[in-house]
């Protein structure tokens with residue numbers, strides 16, 4: 287057992303009971319002559335499990351107190367009404383990471399950091415202790431190898447934000463995971479397999495243009511991919527330098543097989559759209575995530591004087607880029623997808639100069655990979671057509687398109703989704719829980735490649751996100767966290783079947 291703290295005495299929701307000897311759980315002797323009480327997750331009755339809830343106040347406090355690490359611009363007068371400016375591997379991110387490590391250690395976890403800075407807090411389960419072990423069950427009595435010997439079921443998300451992002455995107459998922467640990471601790475619940483919370487590095491992909499970067503490296507697991515990501519530059523620093531500078535270059539391999547293995551991954555996240563809010567729903571099971579591709583497109587024309595160059599002599603890449611963007615939007619809309627140009631860079635960028643070069647980014651998305659491939663082809667046709675038309679017009683037009691990143695469409699695991707669905711029903715008391723496809727990418731896309739994964743959505747006000755106004759109510763945050771807590775426990779209960787302790791992990 288972990289350290290006995292006074293607040294844990296008498297706080298249990300459950301009638302005290304000695305642990306059955308068949309689990310070989312030793313009793314806590316140093317402080318009391320009474321047998322120590324633990325309740326194994328598999329001994330929770332359906333009614334008891336359904337009654338477990340996250341504490342709204344504790345969770346709310348964690349979300350807002352950690353927002354001090356990288357406080358963003360204000361959008362109101364209340365102290366909570368600011369955004370979050372916490373780019374990955376900045377000093378502010380380091381402070382949030384330090385808080386994560388301290389908090390989870392105090393909740394009975396061992397914390398591991400891998401070579402890409404992903405933080406894994408693991409709370410040992412019954413299976414982490416050597417068979418027949420006696421003495422006090424204390425996490426620090428276990429070796430790192432013991433703690434990692436059985437893959438844990440993780441709750442996870444990210445603590446980094448966009449430059450003027452909100453307080454909930456990613457943060458809710460990590461804080462809800464921490465709240466899960468608190469509920470397990472205060473109710474003396476022991477899980478079959480270990481459970482944990484993971485803080486993935488640079489999910490936002492803003493500082494280094496690699497979305498879901500940390501989970502991507504972990505999921506790929508190869509040294510080559512790691513080296514490639516380490517070398518990414520933000521203009522000043524490489525990923526590797528910043529990991530070192532902030533003390534987050536871990537020693538554990540960033541690898542799904544050789545590093546921290548996972549039995550399952552559950553992520554609660556704000557929806558980042560308005561579907562739940564419009565339908566008056568509190569929670570949804572996420573059935574999958576759209577696929578997407580990121581491109582950089584460069585149009586090269588000829589720099590010229592804005593006053594002295596007649597129309598017929600201009601090769602203006604700003605006009606070509608604008609025509610291309612309209613054309614792309616039209617075809618992608620026609621194919622049921624989404625297209626976004628988030629960056630538009632004009633060179634040399636002078637009021638009285640016809641530009642010589644325009645670089646745009648393009649993000650295209652669709653729920654289906656085949657449709658996404660069709661979109662990719664159509665974008666190529668639009669650009670090819672434009673190039674042809676310009677050349678027919680006697681202009682030297684150059685268009686280059688480079689694929690920067692892609693993430694395939696993902697369907698989540700049916701067993702993990704059923705754990706979420708059952709938990710959502712028990713928390714909300716509703717008979718039906720909506721299923722939604724996520725428009726945004728999440729770390730869960732990467733974990734889903736290797737272990738049963740599911741996501742939980744809660745509404746966010748007006749669907750606003752990546753914005754300082756992003757908002758999720760205290761009640762809705764807590765509903766999401768309660769569903770997360772119960773989902774992880776329901777998943778853990780399934781691990782008692784022989785073979786499921788290792789077998790659920792890839």
Ligand SMILES: [Zn+2]
Pocket residue numbers: 444455456489555728
């Ligand atoms: Zn996020």
